[in-house]
Amino acid sequence: MKQEAALFAGVALFFVISDIGYALFSGPEPAGTAALTVAALMSSLMSFFYLVNYRKRGLRPEDRKEADIVERSGVLAFFPPSSAYPVATALGAALTALGVVFGLWLFLIGLVPLLCGVLALAFQYLGHEG
The missing domain is CATH 1.10.287 (Helix Hairpins)
Known part of the structure; x- marks a missing residue:
């Protein structure tokens, strides 16, 4: 999950740079600046989520080159049944x-x-x- 955290951090950085440029050159139009700010915050949230999961769980088998297929076998997660x-x-x-x-x-x-x-x-x- 370290790669995913870095990917979303890069996306967040892109949105921050775009947001600053848009705010400087768009004049008094705040909608685009607000949308880019929200996009930067959302991608930062995803990056933080992946970073916390990486620190809590470590490397997954698919993140290691020497991992075997059998390491990923078994129950992956809990998927709830139907709900109202x-x-x-x-x-x-x-x-x-x-x-x-x-x-x-x-x-x-x-x-x-x-x-x-x-x-x-x-x-x-x-x-x-x-």
């Missing part, structure tokens, strides 16, 4: 988005299933040993 929480999250996201258009009352109503769905997805398998 994505539907609740989608319903909350739709109501929240419609609330932006039609009014604060619908936005606030949509926040309840959205937050419940996101939290349920995040903590559904908290105690699972995978």
Whole structure:
């Protein structure tokens, strides 16, 4: 995962340089600067994620040239079975988005299933040993 961290760090650096150049030459137009800033932050987040995983788990078998195929055999990860929480999250996201258009009352109503769905997805398998 070290290579992935370096790759996304390079992407983040590209977006930062592009963002600075765009901010200097675009004049009073802030939308592009904001979009490039968000892209730089998102790629920095991915780089940080891969770096933390590399430090926590070390090299994977596919990162080492002397590794054997058998080292990657067995259970790779836990993949959860079907769940109803994505539907609740989608319903909350739709109501929240419609609330932006039609009014604060619908936005606030949509926040309840959205937050419940996101939290349920995040903590559904908290105690699972995978």
